[in-house]
Amino acid sequence: MNNPPSKEELITSIIKFLEDDVIHELKGQKRFHAHVAKNSLSVILREIQLEESNNKSEKERLEKILRTNDSIKKMNKLLCQNIDNEQIDISDNHLIDHLFKTTMEKLSIDQPSYSSFLAEKEK
Amino acid sequence: MNDTKSQIKEYLINKDNKFKSILRIEKLPGGSSNETWVIEYSEKKIQKKIILRRHYLGITNKQNSYPPLPLLIECDVMKLAQKYEVPVPKIIYKLKNDSPLGEGFFMEFVEGIALGNKIVENNSLKELRPNLASQCGSILAKIHSIPTSDTKKLTISLAPDELKKYQSIYRDFFLDIPVFNLSFKWLEKNLTQNKELCLLHGDYRNGNILISPAKGIMSVLDWELLHLGDPHEDLAWICVNSWRFGKIDLPVGGFGKRIDFYNAYEKLSGRKLNKKSLKFWEVMGSLKWGIMCLKMYDAYRSGYDTSVDRAAIGRRVSETEIDLLRLITNEEDNE
Structure with missing residues (x-):
């Protein structure tokens, strides 16, 4: 095991550095890119915290819908095939519920300030 | 450089x-x-x-x-x-x-504000904002009135063509995003039959409309996606949630109401809008933006543009996924 700082602390320190010292010093495209870089680090930070539990619940739901046990990647491929060839109806409640939950989990990492994410969370 | x-x-x-x-x-x-x-x-x-x-x-x-x-x-x-x-x-x-x-x-160079988030938030536009939706409707009616006989070289792309185009772009990425497959299926089942052709801007949305706090709407920018197609396509695109910049309750670009926009458009164009077609194109629009994000990310993946923003934009795809789910499962028409 490595010595501290933890990966979370390292990333947080870079985010702060970009925010406090870098972004406002830059102009035009570089400023935009530095801003994007900061946001990407925030995504990584949230992913470190949430990835495991998100993937676990996505996998459980996929297993139930597809009645099989495989990697998330392969099960998503199968789910897409089932939607394409209409083995699963697109108005199926379990499917819709699963997709809502999975998408909300994705957004909790990618973009938790997105308007539709916030509106959906309030429901 | x-x-x-x-x-x-x-x-x-x-x-x-x-x-x-x-x-x-x-x-x-x-x-x-x-x-x-x-x-x-x-x-x-x-x-x-x-x-x-x-x-x-x-x-x-x-x-x-x-x-x-x-x-x-x-x-x-x-x-x-x-x-x-x-x-x-x-x-x-x-x-x-x-x-x-x-x-x-x-x-x-035309002076003004075009950035979507500034248009919905900037204080200097506060007084203009309530009238923007109807102005945008009238301008779009003018764009759609440009005779297509003068624009022979343009591609014709109606609903089935657009659907096929984005389906094939998506398939070429070899990615499995179930919400996208679901949306394509929904679009197939709800395909709009409208065959009227007119000149479309193709990217008529908040972000491509330049506004001056003193003089109002100055310019419609970024015509690179123009083509001949169903007028409902342009009318729905500006309402896609990605262009509301957080103002989810103001469907037209995050600054206006649908009724003002549609009424102004109908009045000047003489067309009667079809709600089902508008919904079809809004779903298509949201999906299209999701696939455009994938395409921009693909420029990173393939090594053509390795900048941070091309990499990061792949993670904006999930925004369109939630919008698509909300649209598809919402039986009621939006306000």
Whole structure:
């Protein structure tokens, strides 16, 4: 095991550095890119915290819908095939519920300030 | 980059001696298939600016089954739009085919605000905002009134064509995003039958409409996706949640109500809008933006553009996934 700082602390320190010292010093495209870089680090930070539990619940739901046990990647491929060839109806409640939950989990990492994410969370 | 700057300078000085006074040449951020450059010069001691739009050279090298619209066609349509009272920047010079700057054109720089988040938030636009939706409706009706006989070279793309196009782009990424497959299936089942063709801007949304706090709407920008198609496509695109910049309760660009926008459009165009078609195109629009994000990410994945923003944009796809789910499962029409 490595010595501290933890990966979370390292990333947080870079985010702060970009925010406090870098972004406002830059102009035009570089400023935009530095801003994007900061946001990407925030995504990584949230992913470190949430990835495991998100993937676990996505996998459980996929297993139930597809009645099989495989990697998330392969099960998503199968789910897409089932939607394409209409083995699963697109108005199926379990499917819709699963997709809502999975998408909300994705957004909790990618973009938790997105308007539709916030509106959906309030429901 | 510096090479491009000297090419721009050389081209302009050849055209007019006043450009010997060029003070600054800068590439503006953003743009997927085109680059936008701003050139600052001084004329009789007054600082002035012009804009260069040209093809993004990184992308043109890539094999592309849906190549970007030739900029010279974009330029011709913008000139035509001006005749039909659509606010557009005036074209100054059209680059010749063999120009070292590639394909493109110079146009006037118009002062104003175009960034979507500023349009929905900036205090200086507070008084203008309530009227923007109806103004946008009237302008769109004018764009759609441009006779298609003058625009023979344009691609025709109706609902089945657009669906097929984005389906094939999605398949080529070999990614499995179940919400996208679900959305394609929904679109197949709810395919709009509208066959009326008119000239579409193709990217008519908050972000491409330049507004001056003092003078109102100044220009409609970024005509690169123009084509002939179903008028509902343009009418729905500006309502896609990605262009509301957080103002989810104001469906038209995050600044206005649907009723004001549609009423102004119907009044000037004489068309009666079909709600089912509008919904079809809003779902199509949201999906299209999701796939465009994937496409921009793909430029990173394939090594054509390794910038941070091309990498990061892949993570914006989930925004369109939630919008698609909300649209598809919402039986009621939006406000």
